[in-house]
Amino acid sequence: MSAAQASAQHPTPIPPPLVLLDLDGTLMDSAPGITASVIAAFERLGLPVPDEQGLRSFVGPPLPASMRAHGVPEERLTEAVTAYRAAFEAGGMWDSRVFAGVPEVLQQLRGAGYTLAIATSKPQVYARPICERYGLSDLVDGVYGAPLDHIPSSKATVIADALADLGPRVPTTERIVMVGDRHHDVEGSAEHGIACLGVDWGYADPGELAGAVAIVPAVADLLAAISAQVRPRVG
Secondary structure, three states, X not given: OOHHHHHHHOOOOOOOOXXXXXXXXXXXXXXXXXXXXXXXXXXXXXXXXXXXXXXXOOOOOOHHHHHHHOOOOHHHHHHHHHHHHHHHHOOHHHOOEEOOOHHHHHHHHHHHOOEEEEEEEEEHHHHHHHHHHOOOHHHOOOEEEEOOOOOOOOHHHHHHHHHHHHHHHOOOHHHEEEEEOOHHHHHHHHOOOOEEEEEOOOOOXXXXXXXXXXXXXXXXXXHHHHHHHOOOOOO
């Protein structure tokens, strides 16, 4: 039997579609712990604390970029990040909750045949224990986060790490979708040619998710929105 005949009789399995999921603002309401840690850092440095809207803008994006955007001088950036991490590790990282309905939707997606992976800008050293504590790790196929802040990173690099690690389970890009609540999710997935679904229950400012293929209004609508973008099975 030739190689071509053998291949025809035993075709390479097509990987199931892949759903990449942001963590903060998409699967979890982590604003209380993050904003409290930001306040502690700014007070430690003697800098004006951002207003409520400014504090919420810290939820999701890489921390150094947010610190710069809110007036932390470059020469004090390391000090600010260190102060934030101290407060976060002292308790802020556990001041979160999983959005209602999220575990059920993840179970439904896995039951329908999707591969699921969390891709977050939160450092991986925090993302994985948080997902473990709140029961998310058992509902997905992998948790991928950023390196700590002295190593440059973006949502695009986190996605790249996830795709590289998942390897043979990664389908073609038209069968991958990113789900997130900030423009970093839209931009990061676009760098890989991946469509992004925005969610309306997160921390985006009005118009921030304009580049998303659709906006999902509620957690209960997520399964249908993902299925409309990428079918769970071929054939």
